[in-house]
Amino acid sequence: MSLIKQLWIAIAVITALALGGSLVVSTLSARHYLEQQLQVKNFDNATSLALSLSQMPKDPVTVELQVAAQFDAGHYRLIRLTSPSGEVVVEREFSGTLDGAPEWFSRLIPINARPGIAQVQDGWHQFGTLTLDSHKRYAYEALWDGTLQQLLWFVIGGALTGLIGTLIIKHITRPLGQVVEQAEAIGGRRFVTTPEPGTMEFRSVVRAMNTLSDRVRTMLAEESRRLEQLRRQTQHDDMTGLVNRGQFLNLIDSALARDDAHAAGILLIARFSDLAALNLRLGRETTDSLLRDIARHVGEFAAQHPDWEAGRMNGSDFALLAPGCEDPGDLALRVGQALHAALDARPEGHTVALPIAASAYAASESRSHLLARVDGALATAEQSGDRAIRVAERIDKSPPYDDLQAWRNALTSSIERDGVRLGRYPVRTSDGRLLHDEAPIRLMLNGAWQAAGYFLPWVARLGLMPRFDVAVVRAALQEISASGAQLGINLSPESLCDATFRGELFGLLQAAPQAAPKLWIELPEYGVVRHLGEFRALCVALRPLGCKLGIEHVGARFAHLAELHELGLDYIKIDAAVIRGIDTNAGNQSFLRGLCMIAHSLGLVTIAEGVSSDAEKRLLPDFGVDAMTGPAV
Amino acid sequence: MPAPPCSCRNRHLPGLARGWRWFVRALAGPAAVIVGVSMAAPDLDRMQQLAHERYGAGAAEAVGAWRSMVADAGTLDELEKLQRVNTFLNRRTAFDDDIAIWKQKDYWATPLETLARRAGDCEDFSIAKYMSLRLLGVPAEKLRLIYVRAIVGAPGSGVSQAHMVLGYYPSPDAEPLVLDNLIGDIRTASRRPDLFPIFSFNSEGLWVSGASTSSADPTTRLSRWRSVLERMQQEGL
Incomplete structure (x- = not known):
């Protein structure tokens, strides 16, 4: 009572x-x-x-x-x-x-x-x-x-007396609701702080809970900082601060495995042609300073987009991975201009050779093909001159539709005629129990049900993401109602920022109160980091509806996510770039262990993405990973 | 007879406790009446004890003498009881006005007070005789306290005064015997041409010996007769 x-x-x-x-x-x-x-x-x-x-x-x-x-x-x-x-x-x-x-x-x-x-x-x-x-x-x-x-x-x-008593009771217990709410939030590992009420006893309780929340927050911030340090140490190049080779290759793998609007993109490499000679000529210190300068400029390009990455492939090669970018010629030109101008700004820079090559990639291409293609272009560039820029065309694939208009017609007619289908990729806990099925969108195009990477980049370019996401939500809720399965769907950052979409999503979930708790909704880390305010609002709006909320592709930007502790998220999916080769990468092992620890203290379920080998699958539970998905699962 | 240690618990009964008792009785009216009736037995030890406390050893002795008279007379027939009581009280008690004894214009004394003071006026005599006879088992309906107009001085002188006597009716229709403090012997009413009856009363409907029923009610104090009845009850009768 x-x-x-x-x-x-x-x-x-x-x-x-x-x-x-x-x-x-x-x-x-x-x-x-x-x-x-x-x-x-x-x-x-x-x-x-x-x-x-x-x-x-x-x-x-x-x-x-x-x-x-x-x-x-x-x-x-x-x-x-x-x-x-x-x-x-x-x-x-x-x-x-x-x-x-x-x-x-x-x-x-x-x-x-x-x-x-x-x-x-x-x-x-x-x-x-x-x-x-x-x-x-x-x-x-x-x-x-x-x-x-x-x-x-x-x-x-x-x-x-009853009337006055009721009023007095209401007055006395008004802060109680707030106290209970905070206690429940803390119970759900949302460490919120609330203003202290006037009643002495309630004030003590709220003060104690606020202290607890603050302490947890401080601890989390500290843990995040230490982990970020660790990540920098193990995944980044000491001298330039860019991602090191091993991690960059993982990032490429992860980007190639992507199944969303940024499934296609560009890989660009700039190379100091003869670093050894340069070292001899300019002296080690000047050379290092030069390398740092160029690295900084490459890094600046990456920083403009939340999911772009800059890395140092080896001593002389600087790489830029730009998922979602479509025009390699334009990108190469812009990067070239910036880097060459930076070189020219230095007294010794005029003589330094820095050829650049770039190539577009498509979803599910293999890494070695991509690297070979860019390397080939780079070799051509080196032949062509000190500051040459070359773009390697993808010769193996011709696009199914010629231009944007053709894509638009194809996409809209397909979604109107056939609707969307959902794929099924199981996410299993370490003891083999099915947590949910990832359900990426499938669309009838070109005579077959195509995977998301095939068409989503075009959907994004055409600004149709909210419409497709709504279709996915509707299909997922229908399927849950029909089969009772737990389904996980991705929402795009474009939809997150679309007020109409948010309204529709809310309405759909409200209309299906039985199905909503079985729906796992996730957004990519880069989208959440960029639209933190919208994401916060979405969490607050969706929490009462019972559906699960999570973040996918968590990796390099996790430090920002620690700020989300009061949002009541349910799970994170850790990016394949961290998971790939975890059995041999001691640095990533420590990072993963720390990440899982922080996630667990926030009450989040940790799910590893892109688990591709039995060795990874065997080892991951030891690092605190609760569940896995990927080819090996 | 030596006075056994008696019900001293009520001796220092303070006003506050009395007030409380009244309150409780008011709350639980009928129950208290039953309790009161159940205590209905004259407590002459208490009466003697009170006489000793209030008026000293002489008074206690007077009450003692009265008690032994009552005890002795218990086996006599009613007429002899009348005689014994009348003689005892007339001899032991001096007539005096209330104003002299009690410093009040009119005061109805209880038997205890009359015995202790060894003085009383006509009401006090009548009340003491009435109560003594009631104690001796003479039923109330045979007894009347009678207001009379008494001719004093020579017959026909026309000088009269208010007086009270105790009347005894051997049977309901009979002429009463008059117990008077003015003359020593008991005569029938017809032999008392100096007395003219005005009004009579007894304790019927008012009083149960030893009980404290309606006397708990503060209106009692307003009636001299009820007041004296209540005080007698408190004194153990």
């Missing part, structure tokens, strides 16, 4: 006791008073009638008249004169019924006034004994009216 109800019952009981008690006491004392008055009246009237009878002639008519006059003019139940031998001489009795008070009332609270008795004398002789009893009707009536009035006040007083 809730505290408010209990307090209310307590107030009601106390009020009833107090008012009921006072009702009983005052009724009884009124009864006592009435009894006394009646009795005195009985005694006095009996005496005075006896006195006057004693003085009068005792002929029967006079006696009868005397008694009758007293009876008729007064309020009596009985006046009786009995002779000394016990016969009744005169008797007058009221024979009407008692009205004025209900009978049960006069039986419940009887008024016991004794009749007055007096002796009538005839000279020295006894003439008789006079018994006189007043009628109690008016006494009962007064008592009944008094009780009714009391009862009325009782009801009014009770209602008033």
Whole structure:
């Protein structure tokens, strides 16, 4: 039973006791008073009638008249004169019924006034004994009216007390809801702080919980910082601060395995042609400074987009991975201009050779093909001149549709004609239990159901993501309703920022209260980091609907995610770039272990993406990974 | 008879406790009446004890003498009881006005007070005789306290005064015997031409010996007769 109800019952009981008690006491004392008055009246009237009878002639008519006059003019139940031998001489009795008070009332609270008795004398002789009893009707009536009035006040007083009591209880317990909410949030590992309420006890509780939240937050921030340091140490090049070769190759793998709007992209490499000679010519320090300068510029390009990455492939090669970017010629030109201008800005830079090559890639291409193609282009560039820029065309694939308009027609007609289908990729816990199925979008294009990477980049370019995401949500909810399965779907950052989409999503989930708790909704890390405010709003809006919320492709930017501790997320999916080759990469192992630790302290389920070998699958649970997905699962 | 340690619990009964008792009785009216009736037995030890406390050893001795008279007379027939009681009280008690004894214009004394003071006026004599006879088992309906107009001085002188005597009716229709403090012997009413009856009363309907029923009611104090009845009850009768 809730505290408010209990307090209310307590107030009601106390009020009833107090008012009921006072009702009983005052009724009884009124009864006592009435009894006394009646009795005195009985005694006095009996005496005075006896006195006057004693003085009068005792002929029967006079006696009868005397008694009758007293009876008729007064309020009596009985006046009786009995002779000394016990016969009744005169008797007058009221024979009407008692009205004025209900009978049960006069039986419940009887008024016991004794009749007055007096002796009538005839000279020295006894003439008789006079018994006189007043009628109690008016006494009962007064008592009944008094009780009714009391009862009325009782009801009014009770209602008033109840009303005031309710208001007071409401006032007192208002902060309680807030306290309970915070306690539940902390129970769900959302470490929120709330303003301290005025009531002393509640204030202490809230203060304690705020302290706890602050402490956890501080601890998480510290852990995140340490982990970020560790990540930098193991995944980044010491000198330039760019991602090192091993991690960059993982990132390429991860990018190639992507199945969303950024499934296609560009890989660009800039190369200091003869680093050894440069070292000899300029001296080690100048060369290092030059390398750092170029690395900084490459890094700046990557920083412009949340999911672009800059890396140092080896001593002389600087690479830029640009998922979602479509025009390799333009990108290469812009990077070339920036880097060459940076070189020219340095006195020794004019003579330095820095050829650049770039190539577009498509979803599910192999890494070695891509690297070979870019390397080939780079070799051509090196042949062509110190500052040459070459773009390697993808010769193996011709696009199914010629231009944007053709794509638009194909996409819209497909979604209208065939709708979307959902793929199924299981996510299993380390003991093999199915957590949910990842359900990426499939579309009928070019005569076959195509995977997301095939068409989503075009959908994104055409600005159709919200429309497709809504279709996915609808399809997923239908499938959940039909099969009862747990399904995970991806939402794009474009949809996240689209108010119409958010409204539609909310409406769809509200309309399917049974299915919503089985829907796992995830957004890519780069999208969340870029649109933190919108993501926060989405979390707050979706939490009451029961669906699970998570972030996918978590890796390099996890430090930002630690700030999301109060959002009540349910899970994170750790990027394949961290998972790939975890069995041999000691640095990533430490990083993964730390990441899982932080995630668990926030109550998040950790899921590894892109698990591709049995060795990885075997080892991952040891690092704290709860569930896995990928080719090996 | 040595006075056994008596019901001292009520001796220092303070006003507050009395007030409380009244309150409780008011709350639980009928129940208290039953309790009161159940205590109905004259407590003459208490009466003697009270006399000792209030008026000293002499008073206790007077009450003691009265008690032994009552005890002795218990086996006599009613007429002899009348005689014994009348003689005892007339001899042991001096007539005096209330104003002299009690510093009040009119005061009805209880038997205890009359015995202790060894003085009383006509009501006090009548009340003491009435109560003594009631104790001796004479039923109330045979006894009347009678207001009479008494002719004083020579017959026909016309000088009269208010007086009270105790009347005894051997049977309801009979002429009463008059127990008077003015003359020593008991005569029938017809032999008392100096007395003219005005009004009579007894304790019928008012009083149960030893009980404290309606006397709990503060209106009692307003009636001299009820007041004296209540005080007698408190004193153990």
